[in-house]
Amino acid sequence: MKNLFDTSTFFIWTAGIALGVILVIFSGIIYISTVGATDYFVPGKINRIQILGDSMILGQIISVQNVTDEFGGIDESILVKVGNREIYGYDFVRLEKSKIKKNNIDKNHPIIIERMQNGNFIGYLNGIVKNTDTIYFYSKPDKEVLLDLFDISNSIKSDIRVYEVEKIGNLNSKIDNIRRKINKLDYQSRRDNKAGKNELRQQLEEQIQSLESKYSEYMELIDELYQKSNSFALLVSDISGNNHIIPAINIHSYYYPNDLGIIPKIKLISKKLWEFVVLEPRESNTEGGIFPAIFGTVMMVILMSIIAVPIGVVTALFLNEYAGNGWWVKIIRITVYNLAGVPSIVFGIFGLGFFIYGVGGTIDSIFYPEYSPAPVWGTGGILWASLTLALLTVPVVIVSTEEALSSIPTEIREASIALGATKLQMVSKILLPASTPGIMTGLILAIARGAGEVAPLMITGVVKLAPDLPLDSTFPFFHLERKFMHLGFHIYDVGFQSPNVEAGFPMLFMTTLLLIIIVVMLNMIAIHIRSKLRQKISQGLL
Amino acid sequence: MKKSNKTFVEKIKSEDYSFYYNGKPALKNINISFPDKMVTSIVGPSGCGKTTLLRSINRLNDLIPKTTFSGDIFLDGISIFDKGVSTVLLRRKVGMIFQKSNPFPKSIFDNIAFGIKVNNITNDKHRIEFEVEQALKISGLWSEVKDNLSAPAMGLSGGQQQRLCLARALAVKPEILLLDEPAGALDPASTSKIEELIHTIKKTITIVIVTHNLQQAARLSDYTAFILNGELVEFDKTTKIFTNPSVKQTEDYVTGRFG
Structure with missing residues (x-):
């Protein structure tokens, strides 16, 4: 033992082990974050799950955990992402494996629609609404028709953006500027304790009024555009067969997770990665980019x-x-x-x-x-x-x-x-x-x-x-x-x-x-x- | 070796100059005159105050904290401690070479150009290039480095580095050159190159050299000062110091009986 400490071997080994531990911990951190992150980017398959009592659930299995059931036995608890938050009031459910009757991958071409609000929709695409027409898909959806629909909704969307961001933004900053001038006048008259330049103040107020009337004009225009956009929508149904209409303007993207080939899958993943880096967050930071x-x-x-x-x-x-x-x-x-x-x-x-x-x-x-x-x-x-x-x-x-x-x-x-x-x-x-x-x-x-x-x-x-x-x-x-x-x-x-x-x-x-x-x-x-x-x-x- | 028969013209003179580190005397009442355009060597055992005396001449000791002095040193009859004397101008007149070669971590060219630039000798690019070339030629380094002036100075050999330092000091055209054991860390070949160099420049510049090497002092200098324990024991013509010293301690030292 004395010999061990006399030579430098012992210290070299200690140092080596310490370095190894640090490397393991660090790669562990990287590994865990990478694995966790892949869930976000790799689209999981959609399962059709039948529970005892015959109700059906459509969703992606996120994780499986071992839990103890009420009889002391070991059961598996499955976390399923079912989406459709506005319909169910939640978008995840937890199921015990013992209560599942049947669980298999859905072969009826379920669709995932990423929406600007309310998270994902998981269900089936039945058709589209275009102006006053309704087109039903009986077999596979027609790509051309869908692209056409999104072209229209995108152009409406960019019109709305022009009004919301540029025009109203400009108006707001103008109004802010005038308000600031008025505030300054008020502040000066308060400070000097004498009547301010009422004429000027009057003028500014009038300017604000004219800008505000313009503002409500724009708002009406935007309302109209939104109304218009509502008549371009996807016709979908959930697992219970209830029909829903999702306006195209509210759709960020959609895909068929169970029908994805390897190349579309890679495309989808890289698109998501790209959007993650360049987009702004949505849905209180749980969706979109950072x-x-x-x-x-x-x-x-x-x-x-x-x-x-x-x-x-x-x-x-x-x-x-x-x-x-x-x-x-x-x-x-x-x-x-x-x-x-x-x-x-x-x-x-x-x-x-x-x-x-x-x-x-x-x-x-x-x-x-x-x-x-x-x-x-x-x-x-x-x-x-x-x-x-x-x-x-x-x-x-x-x-x-x-x-x-x-x-x-x-x-x-x-x-x-x-x-x-x-x-x-x-x-x-x-x-x-x-x-x-x-x-x-x-x-x-x-x-x-x-x-x-x-x-x-x-x-x-x-x-x-x-x-x-x-x-x-x-x-x-x-x-x-x-x-x-x-x-x-x-x-x-x-x-x-x-x-x-x-x-x-x-x-x-x-x-x-x-x-x-x-x-x-x-x-x-x-x-x-x-x-x-x-x-x-x-x-x-x- | 042929000794020049120039007349003794006083360039630097110290009057009762004493120097203290932390109150301890390192130099005691030194009275010495260094002749113009000649080589004076200062010899003595280690720690006797040779380097302190040398560094007093360009006031480099000012950099060391907790030091004091008394007495005075005159350069061309003017006290270097006078309030009107700028240390920057003084050091431009009095160049210095150190025992350990100390090129800046810059290129060969920049090492020499540094002194020219900080002393505002010229700002013209071509003039600087010319001056650098001249300085390198005098120091005998030109033929060795002319093709890669932008190479790092640290990459030169020890002897080359020391000659570069010499070229750097000469580039600002000093009137006096202080050499603190310039060959102390060099091999014989490099040493002889440095010595040759001193021979060529001594016609125009006053040189004061501190050395441990008595042969070197005998070879190089016209006058020699022997310092012991901070006191000037003897100062005379080199030939006299080495052949017929008037003080017993000097004789003991130059004959190698101590030190």
Whole structure:
């Protein structure tokens, strides 16, 4: 035994085992999220299930669990996704295997219709309604006819979008602007304690009235379009034989899961994957994509890096090169190092108190008094969240930059000073370029910590569903006061706050996987830049 | 070796110069004058204060915290500690080579161009290129590196690196060159190259060299100072120091009886 400790073999083995355990845990995480996520993308077959008592159920089997029944025996509990939420009031049922009479794959070409509202419809397609005509399908549905129908409904849909998004959006922003002017007038007259410019106010009010009448005009038009769209629909029936009409405009996509060949299946999976990445969420985040969350996460991390790196680097330069080595410098250094260990929620509360109520509230009271009491900057937003996370990660940048600086030999400093360089020239032209790999290491660690952080964001600007991205095509393009969505928070919301947890499960796994992928990717980019910089430095090009 | 018979013109002069690290004296009342456009070597056992004296001349000791001094050092009759003297300008006039070669982690070209740029000698690209070439030619490195000036300086051999440092110091056209055991870490071949170099530049530049190698001091220098325990024991013509020293300690040292 003594021999075992004397040689390094023992420690090599211990280290190897530790590494192995970590790798196993990590691949386990990846495996579980991938398996969970596949449920979302790979269309499962639809089963026709007959239960004792002769009622029939049509649905996809999601999972099978062993449970103990009332007699102490072991039974299987089957979770079935039946869809049709508006008809049944639920879209999952749990069945005990012992109560199932018959269970086989439905061969009558059942269809899954993904709807914009109320989740999936699972049933049979019988025909279509087109204007006043009703066309019944007796054998296989006619593809041409269906495509035609969706062409019409899509054109109506885009018309509606033009009105809803562009025209009404424009109107709203105009009305908002005028309201703001009126508020400002009111505020001024209140502040100066004298009658305001009533004429101007009158004019503005009239403008609002004319805009509002236009608004109701548009609303009527939209109503008409919706009415029109209702007469283009699919005629479907559920397992009990009840007929339903689903307006084509309400349909996101449809497919026959039991009739899918391998190539259509792959096509369907890739389409779903693509939509998952580029679309916005629907149905309280349990359907659709997560694009706003990806966008919010990446933008917040970039903003955070832009804020944290310069502050961290300048602080490290000051501490290492200018501050000397007095006792108060030591205290500051220890404090900075310890900041890295402060729980992130503490930073969140600080961000809320200092940035949002302090800085944001002050900005509001100076620049936007007419909005009062509604806050503009005095509420959570992507800028405040990024600043809070920057505070959280800046110690990491400071530590690694200081390490890089102190690893530069004294001889190099002396050489540049002896050549007649000023201290600033030495710092900016010799030390800073030479320590860029260290700074990049700090950035990598900061990204790794910042991208996965949720707790401080929850109180500084992350929301379940943000109506607008913080970056868009309306002036001034960057809307840093806006609230945003974040993958980490999305996981928490879909997995634990959703009214329909089971429906969101695959989404939850997929989001987890995506968050891991994004963090890894951001890190890889930073590592790549660092190795490029190292190469440049070793070649003396920086 | 032929010694020049130039007249002794005082370039640098120290008056009662003492230097303390943390209150402990490293140099005690040094009074010495270094002659213009000649080579003066400073010899003495390790820790005697040679390097401290050398680094005082370009005020590089200012960088070390908790140091104090008394007395004065004059360059061309002007005190280098005068309030009106800028250390940046002083260090431009007084170049320095260190024992360990210390090229910047940059390319060969940028290493030399750095001094030219920070001293605002010229901003013209072609002038800089010309100056870099000149400096490399003087240091005898041009033929070896002219084809890959953009290669990293760290990739050169130790001797080449030291000559690069010399070229870097010469590029800013100093009046004085301080050499702190410039061949201390080099092999004999590289050492002799450095020594040849010192020979070629000494006609135009005042050189002060600290060395442990007594043969080197004898070969290179016109004057030699012997320092022991922070005190200047003897300062005279090199031939006199090595053949007929007036102080017993000097004789013991140059004959190898201690140190």
